[in-house]
Amino acid sequence: MNNAVEAHGLEVTRGSREVLRGLDFTVPVGEVTGLLGPSGCGKSTLMRVLVGVQAKVTGTVQVFGQPAGSRALRSRIGYVTQAASVYDDLSITENLAFFARVLGVDRGEIDRCLEAVDLGGHADQVVRNLSGGQRSRVNLAVALLGKPDLLVLDEPTVGLDPVLRESLWVMFHRLADDGAAVLVSSHVMDEAERCDRLLLMRDGVFIADGTPAAIKQKAGVDDIEQAFLSIVRGAR
Amino acid sequence: MSVRRTLAVAARVLAQIRRDPRTLVLLVLVPCLLMALLWWMFHDQPGVDLFDRIAPALLAIFPFIVMFLVTSVTTLRERSGGTLERLLAMPLAKLDLLLGYALAFGLLAAIQAACAVGVSVGFLGLDVQGPVWLLAVVGVADAVLGTALGLFVSAFARTEFQAVQFMPALVVPQILLCGLLVPRDAMPDLLGRISDVLPLSYAVDAMNDIAGSSSTGDVWQNLAVVAGFAVACLALGAATLRRRTP
Numbered sequence: 380m381n382n383a384v385e386a387h388g389l390e391v392t393r394g395s396r397e398v399l400r401g402l403d404f405t406v407p408v409g410e411v412t413g414l415l416g417p418s419g420c421g422k423s424t425l426m427r428v429l430v431g432v433q434a435k436v437t438g439t440v441q442v443f444g445q446p447a448g449s450r451a452l453r454s455r456i457g458y459v460t461q462a463a464s465v466y467d468d469l470s471i472t473e474n475l476a477f478f479a480r481v482l483g484v485d486r487g488e489i490d491r492c493l494e495a496v497d498l499g500g501h502a503d504q505v506v507r508n509l510s511g512g513q514r515s516r517v518n519l520a521v522a523l524l525g526k527p528d529l530l531v532l533d534e535p536t537v538g539l540d541p542v543l544r545e546s547l548w549v550m551f552h553r554l555a556d557d558g559a560a561v562l563v564s565s566h567v568m569d570e571a572e573r574c575d576r577l578l579l580m581r582d583g584v585f586i587a588d589g590t591p592a593a594i595k596q597k598a599g600v601d602d603i604e605q606a607f608l609s610i611v612r613g614a615r
Numbered sequence: 616m617s618v619r620r621t622l623a624v625a626a627r628v629l630a631q632i633r634r635d636p637r638t639l640v641l642l643v644l645v646p647c648l649l650m651a652l653l654w655w656m657f658h659d660q661p662g663v664d665l666f667d668r669i670a671p672a673l674l675a676i677f678p679f680i681v682m683f684l685v686t687s688v689t690t691l692r693e694r695s696g697g698t699l700e701r702l703l704a705m706p707l708a709k710l711d712l713l714l715g716y717a718l719a720f721g722l723l724a725a726i727q728a729a730c731a732v733g734v735s736v737g738f739l740g741l742d743v744q745g746p747v748w749l750l751a752v753v754g755v756a757d758a759v760l761g762t763a764l765g766l767f768v769s770a771f772a773r774t775e776f777q778a779v780q781f782m783p784a785l786v787v788p789q790i791l792l793c794g795l796l797v798p799r800d801a802m803p804d805l806l807g808r809i810s811d812v813l814p815l816s817y818a819v820d821a822m823n824d825i826a827g828s829s830s831t832g833d834v835w836q837n838l839a840v841v842a843g844f845a846v847a848c849l850a851l852g853a854a855t856l857r858r859r860t861p
């Protein structure tokens with residue numbers, strides 16, 4: 380299979396703590412890979428490694444065959460930070476127009492990305508005056524600019540209503556079907572079923588890696604939350 | 616580095632300021648009002664015209680302080696808001712970001728300097744021997760210097776509190792030693808030599824030269840020193856800005 384990301388022995392130290400402790404994993408093209416685990420287990424840290432903004436990384440992490448963080452990769456990755464990283468004092472369109480110019484993508488992309496996150500009707504609203512869910516959708520829209528080959532999405536569906544969440548997951552799968560690799564993190568286990576493949580993380584190590592069905596079967600339970608708990612108990 | 620990206624950053628910073636008209640008004644109005652206050656204070660003093668002696672130095676000091684502060688706050692906001700992390704994960708050279716900021720604040724400084732110089736010379740009767748427009752040019756160079764220094768030190772500030780503390784630490788000594796309070800050649804030897812390596816001294820010298828003489832040779836020389844410091848600070852800023860953070 381064609382992999383967007385291949386990592387071997389990935390370790391990261393933040394402060395004096397070893398946050399990621401020897402990870403081996405791949406993120407395949409054409410699938411939605413879920414990165415799930417409890418708060419503080421290292422999901423955001425792993426994503427920061429992939430986009431090349433995390434310091435003190437050891438091990439090898441290749442993205443499209445190049446070391447993570449390489450200059451040539453920067454225009455091929457769409458990154459959604461966990462907290463909305465957009466300018467509060469600019470309108471939605473101004474935000475997207477700015478990032479589009481930085482990325483060098485066509486202005487037509489702006490409307491497409493706004494439609495994709497269902498914000499078409501609010502384009503001229505200033506971000507400061509948006510609801511939390513609307514802000515996080517602006518944040519997501521920025522990552523979609525220019526149709527990146529790898530999408531690194533840090534909890535993109537937090538705080539959104541079920542209808543919108545559903546439509547975003549449909550979009551993630553459509554992006555994967557169109558040939559992108561999509562990595563989505565979440566600490567809500569009920570989103571697990573929506574992923575093609577799961578990486579279950581706890582305290583900086585993976586405790587399971589496979590399709591939702593395979594993970595459930597191996598643990599002998601019928602939902603991912605139970606599987607997670609039973610693997611954790613088994614590991615003790 | 617890319618011109619398109621540099622311009623994108625500058626346009627975005629200006630759009631943010633435009634959304635904040637109060638800041639814009641304060642930026643332009645406060646220096647004018649302070650010059651008027653200075654004029655009023657010295658108005659009835661007998662003897663030498665102290666306003667003429669002090670005003671040129673202040674025209675150099677205001678843009679430097681204001682742009683230093685505005686830049687420190689804006690870049691810190693960019694860092695804590697996460698947009699810096701997002702930008703650094705994008706194909707944006709660090710210099711694109713820094714030059715974009717310098718360009719945007721340089722433009723604002725041009726408006727600020729034009730107004731402050733206009734008020735001082737037009738209404739308050741500041742006596743200028745050299746070309747008046749050159750006062751504004753030095754003001755802009757000085758503002759860009761403030762911006763460059765602000766960008767450089769913001770790499771070392773983790774919090775807003777730290778950023779604000781850089782102002783008394785790095786800016787106030789330059790004001791004390793720039794020749795405003797005691798002429799530079801009348802200072803104790805060591806202080807005079809320190810003042811020789813501080814960029815604001817050259818900006819104040821340039822302003823004083825313009826006000827005091829119609830020959831502009833020294834002005835360009837001092838201006839070049841100010842610009843040199845600004846370029847050096849931008850280069851240091853680019854070198855100290857880290858894409859990868861802990």
Ligand SMILES: Nc1ncnc2c1ncn2[C@@H]1O[C@H](COP(=O)(O)OP(=O)(O)OP(=O)(O)O)[C@@H](O)[C@H]1O
Nearest residue numbers: 393394398417418419420421422423424425566861
């Ligand atoms: N800047 C930092 N300096 C030192 N330690 C940090 C820093 N940021 C995060 N950490 C630590 O790294 C660990 C992993 O953090 P990370 O943000 O990757 O967790 P997460 O899985 O994304 O959690 P959440 O679901 O709450 O977002 C945490 O224990 C956290 O305390």
Ligand SMILES: [Mg+2]
Nearest residue numbers: 422423461533
């Ligand atoms: Mg996180």
